[in-house]
Amino acid sequence: KSHAGALTFVGEIVYGRGTSDLYSGLNGGVTFPALPNPTMLTPAPTYSQDIDNGIGVYDADGALHLIEWTTGLASLQYYLPVLEGRIWLSAMYSRSVSPNTKLYGGASARKQLDYASGAIFSDVLPSVRVGLEYGVMIDHSASVVIATNHRVNFAAWYLF
Secondary structure (H helix, E strand, C coil), X not given: CCCCCCXXXXXXXXXXXXXXXXCCCCCCCCCCCCCCCCCCCCCCCCCCCCCCCCCEEECXXXXXXXXXXXXXXXXXXXXXXXXXXXXXXXXXXXXXXXXXXHHHHCCCCEEEEEEEEEEEEEEEECCEEEEEEEEEEEEEXXXXXXXXXXXXXXXXXXXX
16 A cells, blocks of 8 residues: 555666667667778679677678677665655666777767666656656767766656
């Protein structure tokens, strides 16, 4: 009947090579380079990819180099000990880091991405839930350019 005082922690750490297909849209800015065209053929020769961008790249000798990623996530959710736990707080932090995207994706490749958020939710009625969240994303490129994105989100749900 009551969630008051309940605390939940979730955490994960993952390391892998060639694993970016396990994350939606993760390629770190690494794509297959254009093929050489010394004779200026029209149209220029193209490489027929058999893997998605960001998983790996082939060098001039045909050797495959897989992109490394280390990702981590930690989150907390705490139901306040008031109103039978109908108000709760949540916080989340995640980080994705690649030591070799800069080798294969150039200066614009993503080296690291950090995300943090905090939110408050309430079941104002048994069938009505509202929430307010603040989040910040900090994107680090291989050339040390840092882009920061702040956002605030309000949402309301009708549960039936």
